[in-house]
Amino acid sequence: MLLSLNHVKKQYGQFALDVSLQLEEGQVIGLIGANGAGKSTTFKSILGLIFPEEGECTIFDKPIVRLSTEEKEQIGVVLAEAGFSGYLTVKDVLPIMEAMYTSFSKEEFVEKCNRFHIPLDKKIKDFSTGMKAKLKVLLALSHNAKLLILDEPTAGLDVVMREEVLDMLREYMEDGTKGILISSHISSDLEGICDELYMIDNGKIVMHEETDVLLSDYGVIKATEEQYAKLEKKYLLRVKKEPYGYNCLTKTKRYYAENNPELTIEKGTIDEFIMMMIRGEEV
């Protein structure tokens, strides 16, 4: 197991985190959630930046605080709001990375920086948001890590760049022994790359599903008041009152399509599912 969280708990005033998730070799898992839902707190717990009060958090089957520096070399990290000091240039960062990671390849990294138009001589604080984001991803990918932990790696990137970054991640996954935990508020990014998705809200995982299942079996039923009254409620996950009636999230849209052919059932997007899971009410 590359990464495992078992009821990792952390309390900040009213906010309480309680997260469990697993990542195995060859897997990409995504964490989606609104701002303040607990994504960054989860990442910080995984990386040992904060100390959970309860629960177990292991990387390579070891508690993170017990990882040796050699094992930490096997982790590539992108943090949403942090990187190398803005007072350094990429040229300054090169010898630092060389000293820290045995498998860092300077030539390859510089070549990638050139390809992605990242200036080597400019101080990082003067970079655009997109340039900073690209640099962070390239750094995480530069030392042949076994595990990537990427908090919002595509934030601030335009569509073309986002696709390029996602392609790099797909290429990284090709040998089947590595794994990625990635978060994004752009669900279409995650849709195309993740095997499984975890949805977090108010510190708790409210949904965990394989992406394929999510896209093939989940759906949103748009029902009028009468239709809703007659509807079998057993397979509804969430219901939300709308001006025309009800929006219902189901995990078995085929069942409803077969039994209620008059119903409008939309395939739905992951964003809609998130909205329903968070705003909707349990049946």
Place this chain on the structure above:
Amino acid sequence: MKGLLIKDLKLLLGQKRFYTIVLGLGVLFMITYDNPSMGVGYITMLLTIFTLNTISYDEFDNGMSFLMTLPIYRKTYVQEKYVFAGLMAVGSAIASTVLSILLGTIMNKTFDVMDVVVTGASMIVVVLFILSVTLPLLIKFGAEKGRMAMFAAFGLIGLVVFVLAKVFGDTDLVWIDAFLATVDAKILVLMGVLVLIMVIFASYFVCVRIISKKEY
């Protein structure tokens, strides 16, 4: 450790314009003052104190949390600050002492070489002492709040000294005078070094305790 040392060195080189001015002023002091010690003190002090500034640079844009995800132990971060400060203090003191002796000789100044050497050595002791007191505060409170804590701490030390001076001001501290008169300056430096080593160790252990509990 090596990576962190390179990082701090690169941060220093990033400020080379400011430190060129510092060096220029230091040399100017060596030339204009009769006693070349002033320049030695100035250069050693400013270059070593840069160690404290590196913490601000590390913290810029939440940088500390990223640093802690790199393959280093938390205590290595602390160790590196002491090693960097030590290298800066010893390096700049030796370089500036040699330079001031050279300049003094070229300009035919009358000065005691040993005096300058002792000044250089004392500067190392003083500046590392200041760092040892300050580093735990900066690591605990962060560079911004830590600086306030640092002023408060030195203010407090100043106050204690002032009160002690008031209380004992009138008393004849003959024994201290007598003691100082008998002790060689070199022995004083040596005693200073011993006290300093103890202070550095205490400071280091406090820092490690702080950083291993700190959340980023």
